Amino acid sequence: MKSIQKPIVSFLSRALEKRAKKFSKDHELTLLSPRDIRKSHKDKLVIWLLQEGIFLQDLSLKNSKPFSLNFQYPKEENNNKNLLQRCFSKFNLDYQVYDFTAGFCLDAFLISKLGFKINAFEKESWLFEFTREKLLKNKIDNIKLKNRNSLEVIPEVDSKSIIYLDPMFGIENKSFAKKEMHFLRKSLLDQPDELIESSLESKAELIVIKRHKIEKKKTSKAPSYELKGKVVTFQIFDRRKN
Ligand SMILES: C[S@@+](CC[C@H](N)C(=O)[O-])C[C@H]1O[C@@H](n2cnc3c(N)ncnc32)[C@H](O)[C@@H]1O
Structure with missing residues (x-):
C-alpha cells in the first residue's frame, strides 16, 4: 500500500504564527517553526502561511520553491x-x-x-x-x-x-x-x-x-x-x- 506523508504547517514571520496555528488546528496537521523544519525536517511537504496567502512546497525536491496555483487558459500546444x-x-x-x-x-x-x-x-x-x-x-x-x-x-x-x-x-x-x-x-x-x-x-x-x-x-x-x-x-x- 502507498505510504502517505501528511504535510506540515509553518509560517515565515511571527505575524503569521497565529494564522498558521489556527490552520494546523482546523485541519489536524502538525505545526512547526521554520527553524525546526530546517533542523530536522528538510525533506517534508510544507504548507506555508505567508503574507500573500497559503503556499505549498515539497522540500524533498531539489531547488523547490513555495508555489501557489496558476489558473491559465491553455496554449494551443498543450x-x-x-x-x-x-x-x-x-x-x-x-x-x-x-x-x-x-x-x-x-x-x-x-x-x-x-x-x-x-x-x-x-x-x-x-x-x-x-x-x-x-x-x-x-x-x-x-x-x-x-x-x-x-x-x-x-x-x-x-x-x-x-x-x-x-x-x-x-x-x-x-x-x-x-x-x-x-x-x-x-x-x-x-x-x-x-x-x-x-x-x-x-x-x-x-x-x-x-x-x-x-x-x-x-x-x-x-x-x-x-x-x-x-x-x-x-x-x-x-x-x-x-
Ligand atoms: C488527482 S486529484 C484531482 C486534481 C484535479 N482534477 C485538479 O485539476 O486539480 C484527486 C482529488 O480528488 C479528491 N477526492 C478523492 N476522492 C474523493 C471523494 N470521495 N470526495 C471528494 N474528493 C475526493 C482527492 O482528495 C484529490 O484531491
Missing part, C-alpha cells in the same frame, strides 16, 4: 488541457457539471472556461481551504467548491448532469506529474474505485473519467468512447437517450 476542453465542448451547456475530485480545480477551471457552471467537491479540508483561497483571489466565481465527500453527493445528481472524475493513479513515478499533482499524490490517500462505480450507478447521463496512460484499471462497464492524448485518456460514458 495537448492534455485541449483534450479536456475538446471532450466537454461536445456537451450541452445546460448540463450541470459535478467535479467529484476537485483537488486544485485546475481541470474544473478549464471546463468552466467553456461556459459550464461547476459544482466541485473536495474531501480533504486543508486542500479545500487552499483551493478556495485561490479561486477567490483569482475571482473565479463559476466554480462552487465545497468540502464534502462526493460519495454523499451522488444521490443528489439528476439525469441532466455530467460527472467528471480525475482519480489519483496508483503508480509512483516522479516523471509523471507536475509539482502540484506530486504534492497531492504524496499527501493524499485516494481509493477511487467506489467513487467511480457509484458514479456509474448514478442518474447522470454523462460521466467523464480521466485516466493516465499507464493506469490499466478497468471499470465494470465499458466506456462509450475514449479520447486519447499522449499522457492521458478521457473515457466517456454517454447514456443520453438521443
Whole structure:
C-alpha cells in the first residue's frame, strides 16, 4: 500500500504564527517553526502561511520553491488541457457539471472556461481551504467548491448532469506529474474505485473519467468512447437517450 506523508504547517514571520496555528488546528496537521523544519525536517511537504496567502512546497525536491496555483487558459500546444476542453465542448451547456475530485480545480477551471457552471467537491479540508483561497483571489466565481465527500453527493445528481472524475493513479513515478499533482499524490490517500462505480450507478447521463496512460484499471462497464492524448485518456460514458 502507498505510504502517505501528511504535510506540515509553518509560517515565515511571527505575524503569521497565529494564522498558521489556527490552520494546523482546523485541519489536524502538525505545526512547526521554520527553524525546526530546517533542523530536522528538510525533506517534508510544507504548507506555508505567508503574507500573500497559503503556499505549498515539497522540500524533498531539489531547488523547490513555495508555489501557489496558476489558473491559465491553455496554449494551443498543450495537448492534455485541449483534450479536456475538446471532450466537454461536445456537451450541452445546460448540463450541470459535478467535479467529484476537485483537488486544485485546475481541470474544473478549464471546463468552466467553456461556459459550464461547476459544482466541485473536495474531501480533504486543508486542500479545500487552499483551493478556495485561490479561486477567490483569482475571482473565479463559476466554480462552487465545497468540502464534502462526493460519495454523499451522488444521490443528489439528476439525469441532466455530467460527472467528471480525475482519480489519483496508483503508480509512483516522479516523471509523471507536475509539482502540484506530486504534492497531492504524496499527501493524499485516494481509493477511487467506489467513487467511480457509484458514479456509474448514478442518474447522470454523462460521466467523464480521466485516466493516465499507464493506469490499466478497468471499470465494470465499458466506456462509450475514449479520447486519447499522449499522457492521458478521457473515457466517456454517454447514456443520453438521443
Ligand atoms: C488527482 S486529484 C484531482 C486534481 C484535479 N482534477 C485538479 O485539476 O486539480 C484527486 C482529488 O480528488 C479528491 N477526492 C478523492 N476522492 C474523493 C471523494 N470521495 N470526495 C471528494 N474528493 C475526493 C482527492 O482528495 C484529490 O484531491
